Amino acid sequence: MEALFRNVRELVERAEKEQKLISEIMIEQEMLMTDRSREDIMIQMDRNLTVMEEAVEKGLKGVHSVSGLTGGDAVLLQAYREKGNTLSGDLLLDAVSKAVATNEVNAAMGTICATPTAGSAGVVPGTLFAVKNKLDPTREQMIRYLFTAGAFGFVVANNASISGAAGGCQAEVGSAAGMASAAIIEMAGGTPQQSSEAFAITMKNMLGLVCDPVAGLVEVPCVKRNAMGAANAVVAADMALAGVTSRIPCDEVIGAMFEIGQSMPSALRETAKGGLAATPTGKWLESKIFGGAVVGSGQ
Amino acid sequence: MKFKSVFDIIGPVMIGPSSSHTAGAARIGRVARDLFGRQPQWAKVHLYGSFAETYKGHSTDVAIIGGLLDYDTFDERIKTSFEEAQKAGMSYEFIPETGHVDHPNTARIVIGDQESEMSMMGISIGGGKIEITELNGFPLRLSGNHPAILVVHEDRSGCIANVANALYKYDINIGHMEVSRKEKGHMALMVIEVDQNVDREVMDELKKLPNITQVTRIAD
Numbered sequence: 001m002e003a004l005f006r007n008v009r010e011l012v013e014r015a016e017k018e019q020k021l022i023s024e025i026m027i028e029q030e031m032l033m034t035d036r037s038r039e040d041i042m043i044q045m046d047r048n049l050t051v052m053e054e055a056v057e058k059g060l061k062g063v064h065s066v067s068g069l070t071g072g073d074a075v076l077l078q079a080y081r082e083k084g085n086t087l088s089g090d091l092l093l094d095a096v097s098k099a100v101a102t103n104e105v106n107a108a109m110g111t112i113c114a115t116p117t118a119g120s121a122g123v124v125p126g127t128l129f130a131v132k133n134k135l136d137p138t139r140e141q142m143i144r145y146l147f148t149a150g151a152f153g154f155v156v157a158n159n160a161s162i163s164g165a166a167g168g169c170q171a172e173v174g175s176a177a178g179m180a181s182a183a184i185i186e187m188a189g190g191t192p193q194q195s196s197e198a199f200a201i202t203m204k205n206m207l208g209l210v211c212d213p214v215a216g217l218v219e220v221p222c223v224k225r226n227a228m229g230a231a232n233a234v235v236a237a238d239m240a241l242a243g244v245t246s247r248i249p250c251d252e253v254i255g256a257m258f259e260i261g262q263s264m265p266s267a268l269r270e271t272a273k274g275g276l277a278a279t280p281t282g283k284w285l286e287s288k289i290f291g292g293a294v295v296g297s298g299q
Numbered sequence: 300m301k302f303k304s305v306f307d308i309i310g311p312v313m314i315g316p317s318s319s320h321t322a323g324a325a326r327i328g329r330v331a332r333d334l335f336g337r338q339p340q341w342a343k344v345h346l347y348g349s350f351a352e353t354y355k356g357h358s359t360d361v362a363i364i365g366g367l368l369d370y371d372t373f374d375e376r377i378k379t380s381f382e383e384a385q386k387a388g389m390s391y392e393f394i395p396e397t398g399h400v401d402h403p404n405t406a407r408i409v410i411g412d413q414e415s416e417m418s419m420m421g422i423s424i425g426g427g428k429i430e431i432t433e434l435n436g437f438p439l440r441l442s443g444n445h446p447a448i449l450v451v452h453e454d455r456s457g458c459i460a461n462v463a464n465a466l467y468k469y470d471i472n473i474g475h476m477e478v479s480r481k482e483k484g485h486m487a488l489m490v491i492e493v494d495q496n497v498d499r500e501v502m503d504e505l506k507k508l509p510n511i512t513q514v515t516r517i518a519d
Binding site: 003006026029030033034035041044045047048051105106107108109110111112113114115116117118119121124146147149150151153154157158161162163164165166171179213215216217218219266269270271272273290 | 300301302303304305306307308309310311312313314315316317318319320321322348349352353354355356357358373375378403404423424425426427494
């Protein structure tokens with residue numbers, strides 16, 4: 001089955017030509033490629049949205065991982081935000097705290113929806129539930145937010161990578177942030193082209209980000225990278241809505257991300273051998289968590 | 300195109316912490332269990348690349364065992380799969396390997412019981428999506444996303460036509476098909492991805508065809 005779009009340029013052109021939202025093109029493509037009804041597809045995405053809501057709710061009540069490395073920051077952030085004196089702004093900090101909430105739940109082996117991966121699962125829901133309070137969308141618009149994010153993620157996954165082991169954190173949180181940024185644009189009433197600009201601006205600022213998890217756990221620095229991914233997405237969306245464009249076209253930015261990932265040494269691609277994982281404190285935490293015990297054989 | 304559905308990107312719903320190292324790992328384990336056709340009594344899991352380096356932190360081991368116990372990515376029992384394996388009477392062993400493999404997230408799962416054993420290689424390509432790259436020494440490419448039939452047969456003319464004809468009789472459409480063999484004239488493997496789940500009746504008919512050694516299926 002031929003896809004309706006293979007890159008962002010084709011996606012935007014089709015949306016403009018047919019006067020449709022990017023989310024609509026994604027839904028139509030899903031119907032075409034998987035031979036399922038619109039209703040079926042909408043119901044499944046609605047369920048994913050519910051999983052995201054529940055994860056944020058759980059994280060905002062406070063969770064802690066088994067290792068003790070992460071947890072409780074979402075609670076701190078919300079309490080600080082509620083005092084009303086934030087420097088970066090209420091919406092931005094709301095997005096950040098909800099992104100953190102999701103990833104804290106993930107680190108604690110809770111139930112989440114990967115967007116596009118589990119390690120980067122906070123950015124898309126974090127931004128969605130923060131922007132929601134400002135734009136007051138319908139349930140359908142919230143579901144469409146996920147399809148728009150999915151459309152951009154679909155292009156990245158097929159033309160580059162969404163795996164930290166293959167392309168570093170730029171492929172995970174970088175992709176998630178770009179996806180969120182593009183989806184914010186549609187919800188805020190921007191054009192498909194502005195979604196493309198927002199994705200490009202966001203991804204350009206995530207290029208080169210390595211995957212260097214301390215002790216191999218999806219905790220440090222993953223949770224805070226989701227926080228900054230969410231912030232990056234909201235700011236880039238505002239820039240695109242203001243009319244700022246990317247000098248390098250979106251597809252070429254995605255191509256650059258792939259190339260950078262290819263040339264990243266394996267130590268910086270989810271092997272926990274370089275970067276923050278290899279710092280004295282990173283090493284110390286690793287030995288503290290896993291000790292000298294041999295794990296891996298049962299019975 | 301490796302990723303065909305929006306739910307490969309927004310999804311899966313899963314137990315954390317890693318889509319590739321936890322959800323993908325559970326899926327690789329579950330496909331192995333599916334291909335074996337029953338609960339194995341023992342499992343030897345060889346881990347390569349990033350899987351070998353970080354499996355403890357990502358609960359890759361726990362997830363693979365969960366998959367071998369037939370748990371889905373969102374099944375809460377994944378968290379306690381080691382205890383569950385003990386209850387199910389399955390022993391297991393994890394062997395981190397240092398050898399080079401094509402993909403950084405690779406696992407070779409060898410499982411068996413008193414009757415037989417099976418070896419399968421799977422890779423986790425990101426976002427929870429997986430591919431099976433080898434079965435009992437046969438190279439293949441299987442996504443595990445669609446129902447599939449695997450046919451081990453003698454490398455003789457007519458085998459493929461007979462199987463295709465039998466599927467046609469039951470109105471089963473072939474979405475993707477691959478044929479591989481280790482050596483000319485010996486054993487060969489057909490991997491047939493289909494659009495709908497395959498009934499026992501069809502499986503029995505395929506098994507009766509000449510020069511067919513073994514038929515297994517993967518449900519949706």
